[in-house]
Amino acid sequence: MGSVSNKAEQLQRKIVQAEKELQDLRKQLAELESPTLHADVDQGLGSTSDLSESTKDLPEWKWPLREEEYLRYGRQLILPTVGIKGQLNLKSTAVLIVGAGGLGCPAAAYLAGAGVGTLGIVDGDTVEMSNLHRQIAHSTSRVGMMKVDSLIEYCNGLNPEVAYAPHREHLTPQNAESIVSKYDLVLDCTDHPTSRYLISDICVLLQKTLVSASALRTDGQLIVLNNPPAAQGATDGGPCYRCVFPKPPPADSVVSCGEGGILGPVVGVMGVLQALEAIKLIAAGTGKPAISIPKEPVNPSLLLFSATSSTPFRSIRMRSRRPNCFACSPGSTLTLKELNSGSLDYVQFCGVTSPVNVLKPEERITAKEYNDILAKQSSKKHLLLDVREREHFNIASIPGAINVPFSTLQSRNKLTPNDENSRPEYIPESLPDDAPIFVVCRVGNDSQLATQRLKEMGLDGGGGRFVGDIKGGMLAWKHEVDKTLPFT
Numbered sequence: 355m356g357s358v359s360n361k362a363e364q365l366q367r368k369i370v371q372a373e374k375e376l377q378d379l380r381k382q383l384a385e386l387e388s389p390t391l392h393a394d395v396d397q398g399l400g401s402t403s404d405l406s407e408s409t410k411d412l413p414e415w416k417w418p419l420r421e422e423e424y425l426r427y428g429r430q431l432i433l434p435t436v437g438i439k440g441q442l443n444l445k446s447t448a449v450l451i452v453g454a455g456g457l458g459c460p461a462a463a464y465l466a467g468a469g470v471g472t473l474g475i476v477d478g479d480t481v482e483m484s485n486l487h488r489q490i491a492h493s494t495s496r497v498g499m500m501k502v503d504s505l506i507e508y509c510n511g512l513n514p515e516v517a518y519a520p521h522r523e524h525l526t527p528q529n530a531e532s533i534v535s536k537y538d539l540v541l542d543c544t545d546h547p548t549s550r551y552l553i554s555d556i557c558v559l560l561q562k563t564l565v566s567a568s569a570l571r572t573d574g575q576l577i578v579l580n581n582p583p584a585a586q587g588a589t590d591g592g593p594c595y596r597c598v599f600p601k602p603p604p605a606d607s608v609v610s611c612g613e614g615g616i617l618g619p620v621v622g623v624m625g626v627l628q629a630l631e632a633i634k635l636i637a638a639g640t641g642k643p644a645i646s647i648p649k650e651p652v653n654p655s656l657l658l659f660s661a662t663s664s665t666p667f668r669s670i671r672m673r674s675r676r677p678n679c680f681a682c683s684p685g686s687t688l689t690l691k692e693l694n695s696g697s698l699d700y701v702q703f704c705g706v707t708s709p710v711n712v713l714k715p716e717e718r719i720t721a722k723e724y725n726d727i728l729a730k731q732s733s734k735k736h737l738l739l740d741v742r743e744r745e746h747f748n749i750a751s752i753p754g755a756i757n758v759p760f761s762t763l764q765s766r767n768k769l770t771p772n773d774e775n776s777r778p779e780y781i782p783e784s785l786p787d788d789a790p791i792f793v794v795c796r797v798g799n800d801s802q803l804a805t806q807r808l809k810e811m812g813l814d815g816g817g818g819r820f821v822g823d824i825k826g827g828m829l830a831w832k833h834e835v836d837k838t839l840p841f842t
């Protein structure tokens with residue numbers, strides 16, 4: 355069976371590759387044919403000396419768009435929001451999408467469909483199976499492919515008229531200027547605070563308007579920043595990301611889609627709204643520069659989306675630029691040179707720490723060691739606390755484990771040690787005072803903090819009871835003990 359599915363996968367890849375080559379050939383042919391025609395048209399019908407028989411009889415084309423463009427964009431051309439001027443603006447604009455994931459896929463698809471001139475896409479990741487429920491431009495047959503290439507393949511199928519520019523790397527302080535400077539408008543479709551501050555800073559420095567969105571679990575937010583894109587220090591420019599969020603969220607509250615979960619349509623809604631904002635901005639502009647400076651100052655608003663709320667959309671009016679903003683205020687010391695040099699540490703600024711390492715080696719056991727304990731004694735002689743969120747626990751857990759989500763554990767008030775009434779409800783009454791307590795989480799970070807917390811609560815009986823964690827969490831359990839475990 356394995357070899358059959360491998361063979362099928364190989365064939366699928368070959369088909370994708372062949373289709374891509376065919377597309378490229380068609381595009382090359384189209385490019386080769388269209389400039390000749392345009393050159394002839396430009397010269398007027400008088401100079402027909404080297405015209406082929408087939409083009410000689412064509413009447414002069416006197417319209418600003420090509421014939422197929424009227425067909426392709428007809429439905430949006432007749433809208434007052436777009437019109438012929440808006441369509442020409444779109445065609446002359448270069449848009450950069452940072453992140454080819456859940457936001458980037460729908461945003462790129464709609465911008466490609468609308469006919470922007472150039473669409474640049476930045477991402478250093480490859481397509482994974484777990485991406486597909488929300489990153490709809492990728493496909494099962496393209497798992498393992500660079501996301502940038504997969505997304506461009508999808509968009510090219512949708513609209514080969516657009517020029518696509520792949521940037522197969524993550525945006526860094528070092529490459530940000532050279533990439534972003536080529537574009538007129540930027541869409542932040544990433545999923546981490548570190549990249550949000552970097553993208554905002556480079557957009558301030560290069561005076562680019564930024565459409566920023568984020569989504570997690572069932573919620574999303576959207577804001578258009580640096581609009582109008584006035585120079586650093588100018589008070590008539592729109593606020594930047596740092597004006598709205600001067601401080602990053604506490605590092606331990608930052609969860610990625612991998613840990614916090616995400617509902618596909620939620621991130622889809624936000625990505626579609628980003629494309630919509632981008633199209634509105636470009637179509638309303640003067641063309642050069644792509645995003646025009648409005649006469650009246652624009653008061654930006656932060657759009658909040660909550661899929662589970664009875665009023666899913668709410669809008670909050672934001673202030674203009676913050677007078678003491680680190681990036682865009684008159685007193686700002688942020689420069690391109692400083693950014694390029696890498697002296698600004700975004701990872702440190704966001705307090706994103708490397709894996710937690712707070713327990714001593716003797717306070718930790720391996721998954722295999724815990725499995726041996728489980729084989730020798732019943733779970734009544736010890737306690738295993740699983741501190742993942744309930745949804746993770748409900749998918750798969752170790753036999754006998756009790757679920758106490760880390761968030762619950764964190765929010766509990768300190769207990770007085772040795773107080774009879776202080777036994778938390780998740781510690782069974784029948785558990786002997788010296789029975790060890792083991793803690794497990796997803797990958798072995800929260801379990802260390804939970805172990806510390808339990809000790810602070812006095813549950814180690816002043817050293818009389820072992821309290822420790824399983825190194826590497828459920829991921830280690832999957833590798834070392836139970837390969838069948840569905841890891842989420």
Ligand SMILES: [Zn+2]
Nearest residue numbers: 594597679682
């Ligand atoms: Zn600012």
